[in-house]
Amino acid sequence: EPEVTQTPSHQVTQMGQEVILRCVPISNHLYFYWYRQILGQKVEFLVSFYNNEISEKSEIFDDQFSVERPDGSNFTLKIRSTKLEDSAMYFCASSAPGLAGGGTDTQYFGPGTRLTVL
Amino acid sequence: AQSVTQLDSHVSVSEGTPVLLRCNYSSSYSPSLFWYVQHPNKGLQLLLKYTSAATLVKGINGFEAEFKKSETSFHLTKPSAHMSDAAEYFCVVSRMAGGGADGLTFGKGTHLIIQP
Numbered sequence: 001e002p003e004v005t006q007t008p009s010h011q012v013t014q015m016g017q018e019v020i021l022r023c024v025p026i027s028n029h030l031y032f033y034w035y036r037q038i039l040g041q042k043v044e045f046l047v048s049f050y051n052n053e054i055s056e057k058s059e060i061f062d063d064q065f066s067v068e069r070p071d072g073s074n075f076t077l078k079i080r081s082t083k084l085e086d087s088a089m090y091f092c093a094s095s096a097p098g099l100a101g102g103g104t105d106t107q108y109f110g111p112g113t114r115l116t117v118l
Numbered sequence: 119a120q121s122v123t124q125l126d127s128h129v130s131v132s133e134g135t136p137v138l139l140r141c142n143y144s145s146s147y148s149p150s151l152f153w154y155v156q157h158p159n160k161g162l163q164l165l166l167k168y169t170s171a172a173t174l175v176k177g178i179n180g181f182e183a184e185f186k187k188s189e190t191s192f193h194l195t196k197p198s199a200h201m202s203d204a205a206e207y208f209c210v211v212s213r214m215a216g217g218g219a220d221g222l223t224f225g226k227g228t229h230l231i232i233q234p
Contacts, residue, residue, distance in 0.1 A: 042225065042227065043224040045223070056220060058221065106152075108164065111161035
């Protein structure tokens with residue numbers, strides 16, 4: 001069964017450093033998402049991406065964050081200058097095209113990257 | 119705007135007894151509703167979803183959920199708990215059925231504990 005994969009599983013970085021989290025969505029999916037889950041808190045939506053541009057973003061997704069689909073398979077989240085409060089589990093998700101031209105709302109999640117900022 | 123409230127942060131049941139995880143939602147739209155499960159150190163797995171078809175939805179591993187619009191509820195049930203059901207369960211709402219690239223809104227999660 002196809003699945004979303006994410007690398008690395010755990011990333012440790014120093015405050016102020018840039019990190020890139022990588023995701024490989026399910027191959028026929030066209031809609032891509034990033035979420036984060038700070039320890040002990042709920043999963044929060046960051047951004048969605050379709051047709052090589054951001055579709056929607058939350059207020060968490062400020063100028064330090066960016067997303068990119070550098071090739072036909074990868075989807076990345078870059079955090080430009082990490083802060084202590086960026087420590088969280090980051091989940092990538094993808095969804096398939098819908099029949100009516102939009103996406104389907106069933107999103108399939110990867111296993112997550114645990115980011116620790118020291 | 120939409121929100122999800124999971125009424126219990128922890129639920130503990132004995133193996134073989136029924137499971138009930140409660141969820142209420144609020145949405146300005148006709149939402150899609152989901153339950154996801156997260157086992158320790160694993161990703162989020164879709165259990166089931168409701169998208170305005172049958173109000174009683176059957177999912178994987180014997181779970182089901184009933185959509186009650188009048189009560190704005192989407193409670194998750196299972197007749198008989200198994201040790202492998204121990205996990206974190208999230209009730210989730212999407213803005214609209216079949217919508218484009220909308221972000222999901224998660225509840226805070228319910229930690230299900232299964233006593234032997």
